[in-house]
Amino acid sequence: MLRRELLARLSAGLGAALSLPLLIPGIAYILSPLRLRREQGGFETLTRLSELEVGKPRLFFIQQERRDAWVKYPREPVGSVWLIRQPKGANPPVVALSSECPHLGCAISLKDESKGFICHCHASAFDLSGKPENAAPPRPMDTLEVALGNDADPEIRVKFERFRTQSEEKIPLV
Amino acid sequence: MFKSLADWINDRTGYRALADQAFNEPIPGGARWRYVFGSALATVFCMQAFTGLLLMTAYSPSSSTAWGSVFYISHVMWMGWFIRGMHHFTAQAMIVLLALHVLQVLLAGAYRRPREFNWWFGMALLFVTLGFSLTGYLLPWDQKGYWATKVATNIMGGAPVIGPSLQKVFVGGVDYGNQTVTRFYGIHVGLLPPLLVACLAAHIALVRRHGHTPPQKAPATPSPAWPEQVFMNLVASVGVLSVIILVVLAHGGANLDAPADPSNGDYPARPEWYFLSLFQFLKLFPGRLEAIGTMVIPGAIVLVMLLLPLLDRILPRSFAHFLACGFVFGVLGGAGFLTVQAIRDDWDDRPFLAAREKADQARLRAIALALDPGVGVPPEGAGYLLARDPLTQGRAVLEKRCLGCHVHDGKGLGTQSASDLARFGTRDWLRGMLENPGAGSYFKHAKGCDGMMEWKRTTKLKPNELDVVADFVAGFASIPDDVEPTEWLNQKEVAEHPGLKLFQNDCGKCHVIDGLSEGGLRDAPGLFAWGSPRWFARMIRKPDALDRYGYLETSNRMPAFGTDQVSDADLNMIIRYLKDDYLKPAAAPAQAR
Numbered sequence: 001m002l003r004r005e006l007l008a009r010l011s012a013g014l015g016a017a018l019s020l021p022l023l024i025p026g027i028a029y030i031l032s033p034l035r036l037r038r039e040q041g042g043f044e045t046l047t048r049l050s051e052l053e054v055g056k057p058r059l060f061f062i063q064q065e066r067r068d069a070w071v072k073y074p075r076e077p078v079g080s081v082w083l084i085r086q087p088k089g090a091n092p093p094v095v096a097l098s099s100e101c102p103h104l105g106c107a108i109s110l111k112d113e114s115k116g117f118i119c120h121c122h123a124s125a126f127d128l129s130g131k132p133e134n135a136a137p138p139r140p141m142d143t144l145e146v147a148l149g150n151d152a153d154p155e156i157r158v159k160f161e162r163f164r165t166q167s168e169e170k171i172p173l174v
Numbered sequence: 175m176f177k178s179l180a181d182w183i184n185d186r187t188g189y190r191a192l193a194d195q196a197f198n199e200p201i202p203g204g205a206r207w208r209y210v211f212g213s214a215l216a217t218v219f220c221m222q223a224f225t226g227l228l229l230m231t232a233y234s235p236s237s238s239t240a241w242g243s244v245f246y247i248s249h250v251m252w253m254g255w256f257i258r259g260m261h262h263f264t265a266q267a268m269i270v271l272l273a274l275h276v277l278q279v280l281l282a283g284a285y286r287r288p289r290e291f292n293w294w295f296g297m298a299l300l301f302v303t304l305g306f307s308l309t310g311y312l313l314p315w316d317q318k319g320y321w322a323t324k325v326a327t328n329i330m331g332g333a334p335v336i337g338p339s340l341q342k343v344f345v346g347g348v349d350y351g352n353q354t355v356t357r358f359y360g361i362h363v364g365l366l367p368p369l370l371v372a373c374l375a376a377h378i379a380l381v382r383r384h385g386h387t388p389p390q391k392a393p394a395t396p397s398p399a400w401p402e403q404v405f406m407n408l409v410a411s412v413g414v415l416s417v418i419i420l421v422v423l424a425h426g427g428a429n430l431d432a433p434a435d436p437s438n439g440d441y442p443a444r445p446e447w448y449f450l451s452l453f454q455f456l457k458l459f460p461g462r463l464e465a466i467g468t469m470v471i472p473g474a475i476v477l478v479m480l481l482l483p484l485l486d487r488i489l490p491r492s493f494a495h496f497l498a499c500g501f502v503f504g505v506l507g508g509a510g511f512l513t514v515q516a517i518r519d520d521w522d523d524r525p526f527l528a529a530r531e532k533a534d535q536a537r538l539r540a541i542a543l544a545l546d547p548g549v550g551v552p553p554e555g556a557g558y559l560l561a562r563d564p565l566t567q568g569r570a571v572l573e574k575r576c577l578g579c580h581v582h583d584g585k586g587l588g589t590q591s592a593s594d595l596a597r598f599g600t601r602d603w604l605r606g607m608l609e610n611p612g613a614g615s616y617f618k619h620a621k622g623c624d625g626m627m628e629w630k631r632t633t634k635l636k637p638n639e640l641d642v643v644a645d646f647v648a649g650f651a652s653i654p655d656d657v658e659p660t661e662w663l664n665q666k667e668v669a670e671h672p673g674l675k676l677f678q679n680d681c682g683k684c685h686v687i688d689g690l691s692e693g694g695l696r697d698a699p700g701l702f703a704w705g706s707p708r709w710f711a712r713m714i715r716k717p718d719a720l721d722r723y724g725y726l727e728t729s730n731r732m733p734a735f736g737t738d739q740v741s742d743a744d745l746n747m748i749i750r751y752l753k754d755d756y757l758k759p760a761a762a763p764a765q766a767r
Contacts, residue, residue: 072550
C-alpha cells in the first residue's frame, strides 16, 4: 500500500513536471503585450494659425511613423485631432482636442452647424470647449499639448497622445 | 466541503467512472517500461497541440507576412523563442518516438492478428505526422522552408499522370506564394489535427480492446494501470520533455533563415534530418530512373509495411515475424546509412559550406534589420527586407554591375580600368585625389582621365588651400535634389565659403558650374552636386552626357546602365551603399534570443 501511495504522489509530481515547463512559458507568451511600451511621439506640425478661423473647429490628421508588431510603416495618418482657434488674447491661442471619444474610443465628429461635438456610437455630446453635454462620456474630450512657433503666423504643433477610455481621469496609454 | 462539491459534480457527471476507465486499464502481465512509447507519443502530440495553438495566435499566413510574424514570435515575444523552439524540436522528437514505437510493436509481434487494424491506424498516424512535418516546414516562409518545399512538391509533380495537377493543387498554382502558404497552413492546422485525433482515438480504442501484448513469460493475471504503469508512462514523458527542452536550450530555439527569395541562386537546400535518407537515396537514381528512388521503392516499402500483418496467413507465424523484423531493420539500417552518407557528403563539400555560410550571413542580417527600430519589416513584406538593404542589395548590384572595372577598397572582380569607389563622394576620397590623382585608387587606370594629373603638375595651391577646396567640394554631396546652381550659390554659407574663390580660380578652369565657373581649359565633368544621389544617378544612367564623361573617346567611357540593367530601386541601393547610408552591422551579430 505504501508503494502505491508513493507512486501516486510521484505521479502527481511528474504530472506537474510535465505541464508546468510549457504552461508557464505559454502564459508569458500570451502576456507578451503587457511588456510592450507604446512609442511616445513628439510634437507634429499640423498647420499655421492663419488657416484657422476663431471658434470654428477643423479636423487634422496626425502623421507618424508606426510599427505594427513586425511591420515598420512610413509616415502616414495614425489619428486625428480637432483644432479650435480661440478668440484673440486667449491663452492658449489654439485648443487641440483628441477626436477619440473618452467613452469607448469611437470617432468624435462635429454636430450640425458646428455647435458642438458628437460621438455617433453612444451619443456622447460635447460643447466646443470639449465639456460633456450629457452623461454618456466619463470626462471631457481629451486636450492635447499645443506648441506655437514665434513668427507672426506661427506653425501649430501638437503632441499626439491616446488615453484610457471609460475613466474619469485622463490616463495616457503606454 | 471540497469532498461534498466533488460528490455533487460526480453525481451529475460520473467523472469518477470515466477517470477510473482512463487510469485503471488492466495491463496484461503487469506494468512494463516497454509499454511507455504510445503514451509518450500521446504526450508529445498534446505538447504540439498546445504550442501550435499558441503559435497560431501570433502567426500570419501569407507570403508577405509569414516571415515577419515568425520573426516576431522568435525575437520579440516573451518566451516566443522557447514556444516555437519546442514546437520545432518536439516535431522531430515525434519522428524518433514513432520509429521506436514501431520497432517495439514489431519486436513484440503486436502488429499481428487480431491487431491488424491497430497497426494500420498506427501507420496512418505515421503518415499524418510526416504530413505535419512537410506542411509545417514551409510556414515560416524562410529560405529553408521555401526551397525544401519546392523540392518536395516537385517530387510530387514527378508522379505519373496526376503528378503535375496534384502539385498545382497543393502549391496553389505554378509559382509558390500566398496560396501555397494558406493551403499548407490550412492543411497543417485545420485538416491534419482532426485526422490525427480520429486515428489516435481509433488506435487507443483498439489498444483498449485488445490490450497490450505481454511477453510470453509474463504472469497471466493483469494489473491495473494506476499507479504503476501510469507512473512509468509519466517518467518516460518527462524524460522526453527534458531531452527536448535541453535541445531547445542548446539551439537557442528554432532557426529562422532569411526570408524566402526565389531569385537566390545558391541557397543550399537540405531537407530536415529525417528526410535526409530519402534525399540521399534520390541521388542513386539519376536522370530518368529518378522515379524509382522517389516513388517506386519508397512506395513499395510502404506497401510491404502495410501488408506485414497479413504475412502470417501465408507463412509460418515465427518465420513471418522474423522476416518482418528483418525487413524493417533492413530499411532502417539502410536509411541510417544513407543519412550518415548525406551528412558526410556535405561535411567536406566546400561550395556547400560556403553557400551555407552566406545563407547564415543573410539570416543574421535579416534579423538585425527586422529588429532595428528604424528599419523593421517593410509593409510590402519580408521579401523586401534584404532587397531594400543597401549593405546586402547595394553591394550585390555593385559587385555585379560595377566591380568589373571599378574596385571597392582595392577589391575588384576584373581588370581595373576605373577609380576605387570606396568613400567616393567624401572629403577623404577627394583630399586623397587632390594629393595624388595618379594613384591606383584614382585615375591611374582610367584611360583618358589624365586631366587631374596634368593639373597636379601645374597647380600652385598649397596643402592648406587644398584642405579648404576639399572642404568646399565635399559639401556638394549634401545639396538637395531640388536646388539649382544659382539658388545654391545664393546661400550664405556657400557664398562666404573660403573654398569658393579657390575652386572658381583653379578647378573652375576645367570644371563647369553654372554661374560659378566656365571651364574651357580642358574637358572635365560637371561637379555641381558631386557625390549627391542625383550626381551618382546621372553618372550611372548617362555617363556619356556632356556634363559627365561624354568628352572621352567612346572606348574609354563608362557604359550607361539603363533601367533594364539597374532598376531605380537598385540604383538607390548602390548609391546608399556607396554613401554609407545603411544600418551598420553590430559588432556582435544578433542571435536567436
